[in-house]
Amino acid sequence: MDLEEKLSILAAAAKYDASCASSGSEGRSASASKIPGASAAVGYRERAGVCHSWTGDGRCVSLLKVLYSNVCCFDCAYCVNRVSSDHPRSSFSAQELVDLTIQFYRRNYIEGLFLSSGIFADPDIVMEKLIETARKLRTEAGFGGYIHLKIIPGAGAKAIREAGLWADRLSVNIELPTGQSLQKLAPQKEGPLIFGAMGEVSETEREYQRDRKTMRSVPEFTPSGQSTQLIVGASPEDDRTIINLSGSLYRKFGLRRVYYSAFTPVGGKGPPDPRLPALAAPPVKREHRLYQADWLLRFYHFSPAEILDGNTPFLDTLIDPKAAWALRHLEFFPIEINRASYEELLRVPGIGAVSARRIVETRHTGGFGPSSSRALSFDKLRRLGVSLKRARYFITIAGAFIDQTKDAARLRNILAGLDGGLQLPLFDF
Ligand code: SF4
Incomplete structure (x- = not known):
């Protein structure tokens, strides 16, 4: 089989893994990584962010995303391999992957490598193949670009620790939200091994951070941290279970990202696997709402219980989770924009983390505020990036409402775009 054919098979086999992204990387050059024997850098990125490329649903597309092998002895119902x-x-062989990555990089097709594999042998042997590829890229080809390695379930601590020295990011996929679903759909995978691998990465990250405080020359260990992927809709768990799990993964293991992947039935001859649900279409809307909820966990200081309480097992598909929280807590509003704290501003639909920060800074530097005769105007808010179309129902400016609607059902329709709402006044406050 020639290389092109291999690439087409092994790239197609990797496409269902959503857990790749290079966000949060500071990048590294071969020399900056302090790796003994590393040669001159190829693919050194000056700063974080330059290699990001995202599809509409949040998937990273600028990496060469392949499997080392799609031969696998496991029988996970949802997986094409x-x-x-x-x-x-x-x-592939490790050398073939090194050559491909460098070739693609030089042609400007990619800025990094995402490498996973089917389990074709003992997990430590498979993991060693992935490590060998990354090691060769760093030390022989001088590749300083982004590398994301998958941790093979069952790989030992020694392999995980070495993988983190070559890779920017490591990930071990949790795949399903509960042990019961894992047992049913991926019977050879074991929850404790998955959590054990996550724990090993986070413990080693902490060790390296501690060492860096007292020693001068400490190599980088997974500078972009670790991530995981959860398949949504292949098993019966509700959104509350998924969000609670994500919250605890962020808390316990310091994960950088949980990726959600709408379950897509994979092709193949023969009847569909009876262990899987018969969905008319992948639940992409649900996936999208889970990403929004995840955003609230990571950047808006929401707890899982605030996003979905005991009476609400699923996210509202018509409105985003922050708007849904606001409608369940209308007693929290209106927020006076000239007085509200950063934390309060974060709770207002239509005010993002950036605009909340800008509001606080502008009040501080511009002498606006409750004790001043100057007040932020609607026009000013618009220029600070606030979506007044949404925020107008939840704020006052110098005590004045734009729209005082307290009817949660009507507000839900307006925020969902089913009701036009009132027209914004043209005058400035
Ligand atoms: S271990 Fe499961 S998910 Fe991973 S490649 Fe094999 S069958 Fe697919």
């Missing part, structure tokens, strides 16, 4: 699938099989 499961042992019972009749898909064509192939494997």
Whole structure:
């Protein structure tokens, strides 16, 4: 089989993994990584963010995303590479992957590598193949671009620790929200091994951070941290279970990201796997709302219980989770924009983290505020990036409302775009 054919098989086999992204990376050059033997840098990124490329649903597309091998002895029902699938099989060698990555990088097709694999042998042997690829890229090809390695379930602590020295990011996929679903759909995978690997990464990250405080030359360990992927809709768990799980992964293991992947039935000959639900279409709307809820966990200081309380198992598909929280807590509003704290501003639909910060800064530097005769105007708010179309129902400016609607059902329709609402006044306050 020639390389092109291998690439087409092994890139197609990797496309269902959503857990790749290079966000949060500071980047590294071969020399800056303090890796002994690392040669001159290829693909050194000056600063974070330059290699990001996202699809509409949040997936990173600027990496060469492939499997080392799609031969797998596991039988995960949702996966195209499961042992019972009749898909064509192939494997790279580490050198082939190094050559491909460098070639693609030089042609400007990619800025990094995302590498995972089917489990074709003992997990430590498979993990060593991924590590060997990354090691060769760093030390022989001098590649300083982004590398994301998948941790193979069951790989030992020694392999995980070495992988983190070559990779910017590590990830181990949790795949399903509960042990019962894992047992049913991925019977060879074990929850404790997955959490154990996450714990190993976070513990090693902490060790390196501690060492850096007392020692001069400490190598980087996964500078972009770790992430995971959860499949949504392949098992019966509700959104509350998923959000609670994500909250605890962020808390316990310091994960940078949880990626949500709407369950997509994978092709293949023969009848569909009876363990899987028969969905008319992948639940992409649900995936999107989960990403928004995740954003609230990470940047808006919401707790999982605030996003979905005991009476609400699923996110509202018509409005975003922050708007849904606001409608359940109308007693919290209106917020006086000239007085509200940053935390209060974050709770207002239509005010994002950036505009909340700008409001606080502008009040501080511009002498606006309750004790001043100057007040922020609607026009000013618009210029600070506030979406007045949404925020107008939840704020006052110098005591004045734009719209005092307290009817939660009507507000929901307006925020969902089902009701036009009132026209914004043209005058400035
Ligand atoms: S372990 Fe499961 S999810 Fe991973 S490649 Fe094998 S069948 Fe697919």
